[in-house]
Amino acid sequence: MSSSFLQQNGATILSLTIEHLWLTAAAMLFAAAIAVPVGVWLTRSPAWARPVIGLANILQTIPSLAMFGFLLPLPWLGDRAARIAIVALTAYALLPILRNTYAGIRGIDPAVMDVARAMGLTGTQRLFKVELPLAASFILTGLRTATVTCIGIATIAAAVGAGGLGELIFRGVASVDNRLVLAGAIPAAGLALVADAVLGIFERLLTVKR
Amino acid sequence: MSTAIEFRNLFFATRQGRLLLDGISLALEAGTTTAILGRSGSGKTTLLRTVNRMVEATGGDVLVSGKSVRDTDLIALRRGIGYVIQESGLFPHFTVERNVGLVLEAEGHSRAERVQRSHALLETVGLDPTTFSSRYPHQLSGGQRQRVGVARALAAEPKVLLMDEPFGALDPLTRAEMQEMMRDLMARMQKTVVLVTHDLDEALYLADRIVLLSSGKVIADLAPEAFMQSTMPEVQAYLHAFRRGVGNAAHGRSA
Numbered sequence: 001m002s003s004s005f006l007q008q009n010g011a012t013i014l015s016l017t018i019e020h021l022w023l024t025a026a027a028m029l030f031a032a033a034i035a036v037p038v039g040v041w042l043t044r045s046p047a048w049a050r051p052v053i054g055l056a057n058i059l060q061t062i063p064s065l066a067m068f069g070f071l072l073p074l075p076w077l078g079d080r081a082a083r084i085a086i087v088a089l090t091a092y093a094l095l096p097i098l099r100n101t102y103a104g105i106r107g108i109d110p111a112v113m114d115v116a117r118a119m120g121l122t123g124t125q126r127l128f129k130v131e132l133p134l135a136a137s138f139i140l141t142g143l144r145t146a147t148v149t150c151i152g153i154a155t156i157a158a159a160v161g162a163g164g165l166g167e168l169i170f171r172g173v174a175s176v177d178n179r180l181v182l183a184g185a186i187p188a189a190g191l192a193l194v195a196d197a198v199l200g201i202f203e204r205l206l207t208v209k210r
Numbered sequence: 211m212s213t214a215i216e217f218r219n220l221f222f223a224t225r226q227g228r229l230l231l232d233g234i235s236l237a238l239e240a241g242t243t244t245a246i247l248g249r250s251g252s253g254k255t256t257l258l259r260t261v262n263r264m265v266e267a268t269g270g271d272v273l274v275s276g277k278s279v280r281d282t283d284l285i286a287l288r289r290g291i292g293y294v295i296q297e298s299g300l301f302p303h304f305t306v307e308r309n310v311g312l313v314l315e316a317e318g319h320s321r322a323e324r325v326q327r328s329h330a331l332l333e334t335v336g337l338d339p340t341t342f343s344s345r346y347p348h349q350l351s352g353g354q355r356q357r358v359g360v361a362r363a364l365a366a367e368p369k370v371l372l373m374d375e376p377f378g379a380l381d382p383l384t385r386a387e388m389q390e391m392m393r394d395l396m397a398r399m400q401k402t403v404v405l406v407t408h409d410l411d412e413a414l415y416l417a418d419r420i421v422l423l424s425s426g427k428v429i430a431d432l433a434p435e436a437f438m439q440s441t442m443p444e445v446q447a448y449l450h451a452f453r454r455g456v457g458n459a460a461h462g463r464s465a
Contacts, residue, residue, distance in 0.1 A: 115299030118264055118372075119362070120288030125316050133303050208303040209348045 005179050013168065017187045020164035023082060023157060024150050024191075027089030031146060035094045036139060039101025040127065049102060056095040064156045067091065072160055085154065085162035092153055093146035097139065104138025105131050109210075137207040144199035151192040155184065165191075214240035214275060214370060214402035215261060221269030222256055222426075230256045231267070232426035238419075240369070243396055243403040245413035247448065248423035254406040257423065258372050261404065262291045274370060289313055292363030292371040292401070296378045298355040300347040306332070306358050307343040313366045331361035336391055353384035357391070364399070371403045378408065389415055410452045414438070422448060 006013075035056075042049045062070075071077050071084040108131060116130045132139075158166030165184040172180030215238040222231040230253045238244050246254045259265040260272050263279050272279045279287055300309050308315070310331055311324035319327075329339035335357040347355055356376060363371060376392075377385040393416055396403060407413055413420050413434070420437045422430040422445060429444040430437065437445060 109297075109299075109302075111295060111297040111299040112301060114264070115293065115295065116301075118262055118288055118291075118293040119313050119316075120285045120290075120366075121312075121316055122285055129312070129316075130301060134301075209346065210302045 002179075005183075009168075009180075009183060013165075013183050013187060016163065016165050016167055016184070017191065020151070020154055020166075020188065021191060023085050023154050023162065023164050024089060024147065024195075027086045027093055027150055027154075028143065028147055030086065030090040031093035031097055032143060034090070035097035035142075036101050039098045039139075040105065040131070042098075042102045043105045043131075046106075053095070053099055053102065056098050059091045060095050062091075064088065064092070064153045065159060068157060068160045068162075081157070081160045081162035084160055085157035085164070088157070089150045089154060093143075093150050096142040096145040096149070098142070100138045100142030100145075101135065104135030107138070108134050134208055137203050140199060140203045140206055144196060144203060147195045147199060148192045151188060151195060155188055212240050213237045213273075214242075215404065216273040216276075217257070217260070217270070218273065219270040220257070220260060220267050220272060222253075222260065222265060223268050230426050231260070233270070234423075234426070234428055235270075236421065236428060236431065238402060238404065240402050241400040242418040243405060243416055244419045244421060245405045245407055245417035246421050246423060247407065247410065247413055248429075250408075252423040253426040254423055255374055256426075258374055258404055258406050261370065261372055262288050262293060289317065289366050290368050290370070292366075292368040294356075294359050294363045294371070294373045294376045296375045298347075298359035300355055300358055300362075302347050304346075305343065306337075306345050306347070306350070307339075309347070309358055310362045310365055312362065317366070327365060328361070331364055332358075334364070334395065335361045337361070351384075352380050353388060356380065356388055360392070360395070369402060371401045373403060373405045375406055375408065377412065385409075385412075392416055410449070 038052065042052060067088045068084055071087055077083050077087060112130065112134070113126070116126045121129065154164050155166030155169055157164055158170050165188045168180050168184030169188075172178060172182075172184065215236075217234045217236045220231050220234040221229070223229045232253075234253075234257060236244075246257060248254050256265050260267045261274065261279065263284060274282070274287070274291070301312070304312065307325065307328045310328035311319075314324045314327060325343075329343065332339045332342055337354060337357050342350070342354070342358075347358070350358065359376070377388045380388060389412055395401075396416065403416075405413070405416060414437075417434060420430070420432055420434055421428055422437075424444060430440060430442055432440060432445075438449070440446070
């Protein structure tokens, strides 16, 4: 990529990178807001774990382009492409967060949970003082996996006009211009690597030594 | 002396219909230590756990200070009863100080109050608060963890202390130190203690009374001296098995 290309397209790349980041971050927030409480609920009703995690699994198997296509004709959602992108990315992010929340809480030493109950902690106190802190690094691992995956999938969102770095990739493919493809692909890969590293640091900080 | 804990014709059966407690009736006097002995599966731990309703009896009743545990608010009941288990069950993400003060934290006591209480309790169990308060459980030895577990169980000043094989996982020397500490604590604090153990020596050293369970029934309920002199076949069988176990261990060491 020449310096003149970057001079011409630098501002566009930057704004599309910010847009890409925004789409992914919004989806991660929604996914965590749904998957963490559902994961906690599943630990209280384990009979539902298999069907609910199975459903999240099925969502993940839908090809991303098809998912964006399915959502396009829906009322309100279809009005703005960014909404479609966020809903689709949220759906893809559910499984890793849900599965890790469930496994993280279920994996807590039974002796610790036994004492938490026996010493008279209420259900809410057990959740916030014991279960979530001890499962936090697992939950963050799920969030990290989901974030890296969704940064990649978000490039497809440009197909429905949601913006993001995929726009450069699609434009590059259409005009057979590899510079444009790389201008979208390299920042997207960079975002994924940075997100992975930053969340990895948090994950290590939250890991409880036993 | 008043009755602190009373088991009234207590039954517990699993969902599969296995009877673990079969009509147990016992009255434990306040300020005394009762050791519950018996082979694995005899119902010792189940009996202990009916007191703080970690196990809900399927028949009969348990009374703590004269009140049925069923009629007591579950959270209040549990906060009023100390609980110590073999693995200590310390919260690995909390410091020693926070582990000890957690019940007080749950009850909304101020931080200053919690710190003061946990430091006093650490001293009581023989740990220097300035050294140990800020440590995490993984930074402690097995014996130190159990000491913190005992301190935590005493935090809410319970009248009743339930101990489920508290020193079973410790090496013999540390176990002896812990038993000594417990005997001293019991003499000073006058708690009603229910101690589940496999260790007859521990029961003899710590308890005022020994209850032997078999298949969910009380087989013997005797003072330690009477237990050792009992001619009851079940007690004799237990003593014989215990002595043989100790003898085998000694033989193994000298071999």
